[in-house]
Structure formats: structure tokens, C-alpha cells
Amino acid sequence: MKKFLVIFLLILVTTCDVFETREPENPNTGRTEFVTPTTPEILFNNLKSSLREKIVENYMQCLIDPTLTESEFIFISNASSLQNYPALSNWERSSEQQYFNNLKTSVNDESAVILELFNEFQNIQGSSATFQYDYRIIISPVDNSIPSEYRGTAIFTIILDSRNYWVIQNWEDIGIEGFSSWSDLKGRFY
Numbered sequence: 001m002k003k004f005l006v007i008f009l010l011i012l013v014t015t016c017d018v019f020e021t022r023e024p025e026n027p028n029t030g031r032t033e034f035v036t037p038t039t040p041e042i043l044f045n046n047l048k049s050s051l052r053e054k055i056v057e058n059y060m061q062c063l064i065d066p067t068l069t070e071s072e073f074i075f076i077s078n079a080s081s082l083q084n085y086p087a088l089s090n091w092e093r094s095s096e097q098q099y100f101n102n103l104k105t106s107v108n109d110e111s112a113v114i115l116e117l118f119n120e121f122q123n124i125q126g127s128s129a130t131f132q133y134d135y136r137i138i139i140s141p142v143d144n145s146i147p148s149e150y151r152g153t154a155i156f157t158i159i160l161d162s163r164n165y166w167v168i169q170n171w172e173d174i175g176i177e178g179f180s181s182w183s184d185l186k187g188r189f190y
Contacts, residue, residue: 034058036165040129040158043166044117051113051137054104056097063093064169068161071169078152078175078183085187095190102189103139111140117154127160128169137185146188151179 033049034057035042043062050058064073073096077088087095107113117133137150157170175181 034061037062037167038165040122040124040131040166043158043168044131044133047168048115048117051115054107054113056100056104059100060093060097062168063096064159064161064167066093068163069159069167069169071159073168074170075186076170076172077187078173078181080175081173081181081183081187084184085190087190088183088187091186095186099186099190103185106142106146106189108140108142114138129158129166131156131158135182137182139185147180147184149179150182150185151176152181152183154182 032053032055034046034055037043037046046058047062050056050062064071066072073093075088075091075096077085077091082088103113114137116136116138118136119134121132123130132153132155134153135151139146139148139150141148153174153176155170155172155174156168158166159169161167173181173183175183
């Protein structure tokens with residue numbers, strides 16, 4: 001038995017240096033408040049926190065990924081915004097990423113992008129659901145000529161993807177008279 005223990009210890013000591021310090025792991029940057037979206041509520045909390053923290057990777061994870069499902073992301077702009085921002089007529093998932101990156105660099109570093117969702121209406125049917133919210137977005141732009149408040153109604157069709165995560169498949173924006181809408185925000189920062 002002693003002989004076996006000595007051989008085991010020799011093998012252990014020669015194969016690895018138990019006293020060697022290991023490289024520290026890199027901190028998990030860019031994903032501070034992202035929670036696996038196993039419920040619609042978590043999905044919309046992730047959407048709000050991704051805007052607040054200005055983390056594009058988390059924002060994009062809220063949107064459908066065509067590699068994980070057979071569907072594409074669809075955004076339907078507020079009709080009046082299309083006149084000012086024609087790019088909104090062919091909006092796709094990559095457009096969301098470009099808008100978000102531009103938004104992030106155009107607001108004050110120390111301020112958050114605040115998304116408030118209220119007056120919820122929901123219709124959940126198995127692996128898909130429709131959620132309608134009135135929204136208010138507050139930004140602190142570097143350029144003072146840009147509006148800091150956006151209001152409207154958003155209608156989200158969400159589905160479960162192949163991982164069973166809730167993601168936004170369709171997004172329709174409806175403006176409110178007298179206010180800039182989310183479509184205006186997207187068009188302005190595209």
C-alpha cells in the first residue's frame with residue numbers, strides 16, 4: 001500500500017504543478033444583468049437592462065437569431081417616422097445593432113438609457129405571445145438638439161427559440177401625437 005501511495009504522489013507531482021499560480025479568468029464583461037430569458041418577464045427586463053447599461057450584446061440577445069429558428073426579425077416602424085427615416089422600411093436585425101451602437105456613442109457616458117414599459121396587455125399562446133406596452137424612453141444625448149424623450153406604444157410578438165428562450169420576433173411601433181417615437185430614435189441613430 002505504501003508503495004502504491006508513493007507512486008501515486010510521484011505521478012501527481014510530476015504531471016502538474018499544484019503550487020503554480022494560474023492565470024486569472026477575465027471578468028465577464030458586457031453581460032452584467034443578462035438573465036436567461038425563460039419567461040417573457042425576464043425577456044423584457046433584459047431589454048430594459050441592456051438599454052440602461054448600453055450593452056449591445058445583451059440587447060441583441062433579446063431579438064430573434066435566425067440561426068436558432070427559421071424566422072427573421074421584423075420591425076414595423078411608426079408610419080410618420082418612415083418619411084423622415086426611409087431606412088426604417090427595410091429594417092432588420094443588423095440595423096438594430098448599428099442603431100444601438102450609434103445610440104451608445106451619442107449619449108453621455110455616465111447616463112443610462114431609461115426604458116419604462118407600462119399599461120401591459122398580453123396574450124400568451126404556448127410557444128408564442130403578444131405583448132403590448134406603452135413606453136417612455138429617456139436619453140441624455142451629447143447633442144442638445146436631439147430630443148431626450150420618446151413615447152409610444154410597442155407591440156411585440158415573442159416566441160420560444162430552439163433553446164427555449166423567449167426572443168422578440170416581430171416589433172411594431174406606434175407613435176403618439178406630439179412625441180418622438182422609438183422609430184424616430186432608431187432612425188436618428190441608424
